[in-house]
Amino acid sequence: xxxxxxxxxxxxxxxxxxxxxxxxxxxxxxPSHTAEYPDVEPSLPPRxxxxxxxxxxxxxxxxxxxxxxxxxxxxIDSHKETLPAATEGGRERxxxxxDRFDIDFSLCMYCGICVEVCPFDALxxxxxxxxxxxDIKDLLHDKERLSQWFATVPPPxxxxxxxxxxxEVAAALRPARPRRPVRPPAGGADGGAAPPPxxxx
Amino acid sequence: xxxxxxxxxxxxxxxxxxLTLPLLxxxxxxxxxxxxxxxxxxxxxxxxxxxAQLVAxxxxxxxxxxxxxxxxxxxxxxLAPAVALVPYLVAMVAIPLAPGVVGAELDAGLLxxxxxxxxxxxxxxxxxxxxxxxxxxxxxxxxxxQLLSYELPIVLAASSVAMAxxxxxxxxxxxxxxxxxxxxxxxxxxxxxVAGVAELQRPPFDMPVADSEIVxxxxxEYTGLRFAFFLLSEYAGIVVLSALTAVxxxxxxxxxxxxxxxxLWTLLKTGAxxxxxxxxxxxxxxxxxxxxxxxxxxxxxxxxxxxxxxTGLVVVMIS
Ligand code: SF4
Ligand code: SF4
Numbered sequence: 001x002x003x004x005x006x007x008x009x010x011x012x013x014x015x016x017x018x019x020x021x022x023x024x025x026x027x028x029x030x031p032s033h034t035a036e037y038p039d040v041e042p043s044l045p046p047r048x049x050x051x052x053x054x055x056x057x058x059x060x061x062x063x064x065x066x067x068x069x070x071x072x073x074x075x076i077d078s079h080k081e082t083l084p085a086a087t088e089g090g091r092e093r094x095x096x097x098x099d100r101f102d103i104d105f106s107l108c109m110y111c112g113i114c115v116e117v118c119p120f121d122a123l124x125x126x127x128x129x130x131x132x133x134x135d136i137k138d139l140l141h142d143k144e145r146l147s148q149w150f151a152t153v154p155p156p157x158x159x160x161x162x163x164x165x166x167x168e169v170a171a172a173l174r175p176a177r178p179r180r181p182v183r184p185p186a187g188g189a190d191g192g193a194a195p196p197p198x199x200x201x
Numbered sequence: 202x203x204x205x206x207x208x209x210x211x212x213x214x215x216x217x218x219x220l221t222l223p224l225l226x227x228x229x230x231x232x233x234x235x236x237x238x239x240x241x242x243x244x245x246x247x248x249x250x251x252x253a254q255l256v257a258x259x260x261x262x263x264x265x266x267x268x269x270x271x272x273x274x275x276x277x278x279x280l281a282p283a284v285a286l287v288p289y290l291v292a293m294v295a296i297p298l299a300p301g302v303v304g305a306e307l308d309a310g311l312l313x314x315x316x317x318x319x320x321x322x323x324x325x326x327x328x329x330x331x332x333x334x335x336x337x338x339x340x341x342x343x344x345x346x347q348l349l350s351y352e353l354p355i356v357l358a359a360s361s362v363a364m365a366x367x368x369x370x371x372x373x374x375x376x377x378x379x380x381x382x383x384x385x386x387x388x389x390x391x392x393x394x395v396a397g398v399a400e401l402q403r404p405p406f407d408m409p410v411a412d413s414e415i416v417x418x419x420x421x422e423y424t425g426l427r428f429a430f431f432l433l434s435e436y437a438g439i440v441v442l443s444a445l446t447a448v449x450x451x452x453x454x455x456x457x458x459x460x461x462x463x464x465l466w467t468l469l470k471t472g473a474x475x476x477x478x479x480x481x482x483x484x485x486x487x488x489x490x491x492x493x494x495x496x497x498x499x500x501x502x503x504x505x506x507x508x509x510x511x512t513g514l515v516v517v518m519i520s
């Protein structure tokens with residue numbers, strides 16, 4: 001235990017009153033740093049969650065995002081299209097075509113689960129946040145509107161300094177593995193296959 | 202004929218002061234408060250530093266519907282804002298800016314000003330009583346209690362200066378003032394200011410209004426212009442209190458070049474006191490009802506009485 005007297009927190013009295021005057025006087029003489037938002041654009045970090053952008057070409061209509069969304073505010077409709085066989089006698093293929101992709105931003109709680117869960121990077125966060133509407137109906141963004149937001153998605157930030165290399169880069173830089181010797185098949189009647197080139201002579 | 206003209210000029214001058222000075226205090230309060238609280242809201246209207254904020258407020262008040270509650274005592278309810286506002290106009294008549302620069306030079310000026318400005322609180326009481334609203338009534342009762350407790354220190358503190366100067370005339374007190382009175386009458390000055398702010402029901406003494414617990418006290422039912430009049434009477438009250446403090450305790454027109462610029466000194470000192478009143482509002486929290494009463498009866502009244510005794514002693518020793 002220290003024998004120094006501890007200051008009592010929030011003790012009322014004259015010193016407190018004078019302190020109050022001092023604080024307000026200091027505020028009076030120092031300019032405030034309030035962000036003047038409508039006049040001055042705020043500088044947002046690149047990963048801020050403003051609105052969700054959609055890359056239509058990437059979406060395979062797997063429905064993961066719509067199912068994981070806690071608010072169920074993603075609405076997806078699609079139909080199947082049959083592609084003719086690429087080669088003669090080949091198999092016809094089917095693929096999903098996106099008819100409708102809506103996100104209702106009056107329900108969305110910006111949890112980001114849909115962006116995380118999409119296996120095909122079809123959803124991205126954009127920092128744009130100024131899409132207030134006079135009618136709540138207009139907060140339902142259709143796939144065209146969601147696609148337009150993609151222009152505002154900032155490029156992903158590079159890896160941190162000193163971070164481990166991304167897996168694909170590391171794999172590409174690794175030296176090629178030496179060829180493994182092929183063992184001759186055991187017990188061939190005709191003396192086996194030709195020995196590997198290194199073992200001749 | 203010349204006398205009549207002089208009367209007209211004086212009345213017009215007092216009226217002009219009454220119409221401009223409270224607004225000036227209001228504007229100052231907007232700006233000072235905004236700076237002290239780091240707010241930008243009041244800095245917006247009209248461009249430079251939000252100069253038009255008060256005009257915008259006025260327009261807003263005028264647009265609002267003038268509501269009188271069905272159960273209210275209509276005549277009293279409608280009269281209350283005027284009763285709150287006009288006494289300060291009457292009080293201003295007798296406050297001198299310099300010898301000669303005064304609406305009416307009265308022999309008992311101090312008594313007149315104190316009596317007139319005390320009537321202003323009656324408006325609050327009328328509002329609280331007639332609104333047919335229990336919050337308003339509660340606020341009115343609190344106002345009455347506050348008025349009772351703080352009228353005494355004000356009168357005691359003021360009579361201390363009057364005793365020192367040997368006159369009740371405000372001009373006389375101003376003339377008799379000496380710089381060393383600043384020390385001699387300092388407790389009285391403190392009493393006078395604190396009790397004066399309490400009379401105006403301004404923070405930290407805004408227990409009767411207490412917007413967070415009894416909605417808005419006596420003014421709960423008021424809207425539009427009538428409400429604005431109550432606000433205006435608060436600012437007029439600040440002007441009267443500050444001017445009175447400046448003349449009684451701060452030497453009014455005494456200062457360099459006081460022959461020609463005496464009125465300016467009085468105005469400057471008034472302004473300084475008004476800023477202090479605003480500053481206190483921003484810096485301090487509201488007193489509880491019991492603290493409020495305790496401050497009046499346990500601190501201010503004994504202090505004012507002690508000051509009175511000291512003043513009497515010194516006056517007797519000097520003469
Ligand atoms: S951010 Fe969350 S709430 Fe909004 S659409 Fe995606 S999953 Fe749904
Ligand atoms: S998770 Fe991605 S790919 Fe699947 S439906 Fe949603 S946006 Fe399309």
